[in-house]
Amino acid sequence: MLFYTKDLSYSHPGQPLLKFPDIQLQPAESLLVLGQSGSGKTTLLNLLSGLLSPASGLIHLNGMELTGLKGDQLDLFRGKNIGIVFQKPHLLAPLTVKENLEMAHFLAKTSGQAIPALLDELGMGAKLNASVQTLSEGEAQRVSIARALVNSPKLILADEPTSSLDDENTERVINLLKQQAKKIGAALVIVTHDQRVKNHISHFIEVKTS
Numbered sequence: 634m635l636f637y638t639k640d641l642s643y644s645h646p647g648q649p650l651l652k653f654p655d656i657q658l659q660p661a662e663s664l665l666v667l668g669q670s671g672s673g674k675t676t677l678l679n680l681l682s683g684l685l686s687p688a689s690g691l692i693h694l695n696g697m698e699l700t701g702l703k704g705d706q707l708d709l710f711r712g713k714n715i716g717i718v719f720q721k722p723h724l725l726a727p728l729t730v731k732e733n734l735e736m737a738h739f740l741a742k743t744s745g746q747a748i749p750a751l752l753d754e755l756g757m758g759a760k761l762n763a764s765v766q767t768l769s770e771g772e773a774q775r776v777s778i779a780r781a782l783v784n785s786p787k788l789i790l791a792d793e794p795t796s797s798l799d800d801e802n803t804e805r806v807i808n809l810l811k812q813q814a815k816k817i818g819a820a821l822v823i824v825t826h827d828q829r830v831k832n833h834i835s836h837f838i839e840v841k842t843s
């Protein structure tokens with residue numbers, strides 16, 4: 634199994650314990666994380682990316698136990714193996730598209746995928762040297778997807794990646810995420826409320842407060 638979790642739980646200070654359903658994903662498999670507002674979806678993504686440390690449970694990715702890694706080791710493992718797409722693109726405004734992607738290579742200490750070819754696949758080849766401040770919202774989100782993919786991660790995590798996009802860009806972003814997960818053999822986990830995304834991916838877990 635490429636990616637699995639077992640008996641994960643977490644409690645924010647002073648808050649009740651959140652318990653999460655187990656996840657099991659093979660390469661190129663996609664999973665939606667559904668649940669009401671406040672149920673713990675973002676918390677789960679933060680656990681899966683190692684940004685939070687669980688109260689109990691295991692997170693296993695590509696033969697490594699994530700919960701056993703700390704500090705620099707964890708940062709490096711995350712940079713190489715986990716790509717994260719946020720609700721908003723969070724690009725570095727003073728830099729070009731290419732420089733934003735080079736930064737991801739630099740932080741993970743890897744040369745990863747070739748940037749111009751990846752941008753071409755995402756329909757963004759012409760914007761290689763554009764300042765990110767000149768991009769439309771859909772374009773900026775595609776660059777943030779390129780940034781998440783540039784190190785060919787084994788796990789792609791996306792938190793409401795389509796919530797500010799129109800129907801055409803939503804379709805495009807979901808198809809790109811699925812195609813790329815297939816190409817690089819990654820598992821894909823998407824947190825969403827978006828019915829348009831649910832139409833494309835049938836496998837889901839539901840996070841509930843107990």
Ligand SMILES: Nc1ncnc2c1ncn2[C@@H]1O[C@H](COP(=O)(O)OP(=O)(O)OP(=O)(O)O)[C@@H](O)[C@H]1O
Nearest residue numbers: 645646648668669670671672673674675676677840
């Ligand atoms: N830093 C924090 N400190 C204390 N409580 C927190 C913190 N972050 C989240 N919580 C609480 O933990 C619970 C889960 O929050 P989380 O953001 O994971 O939910 P969510 O399902 O992603 O919600 P939404 O769909 O509204 O984004 C909520 O009750 C929230 O108030």
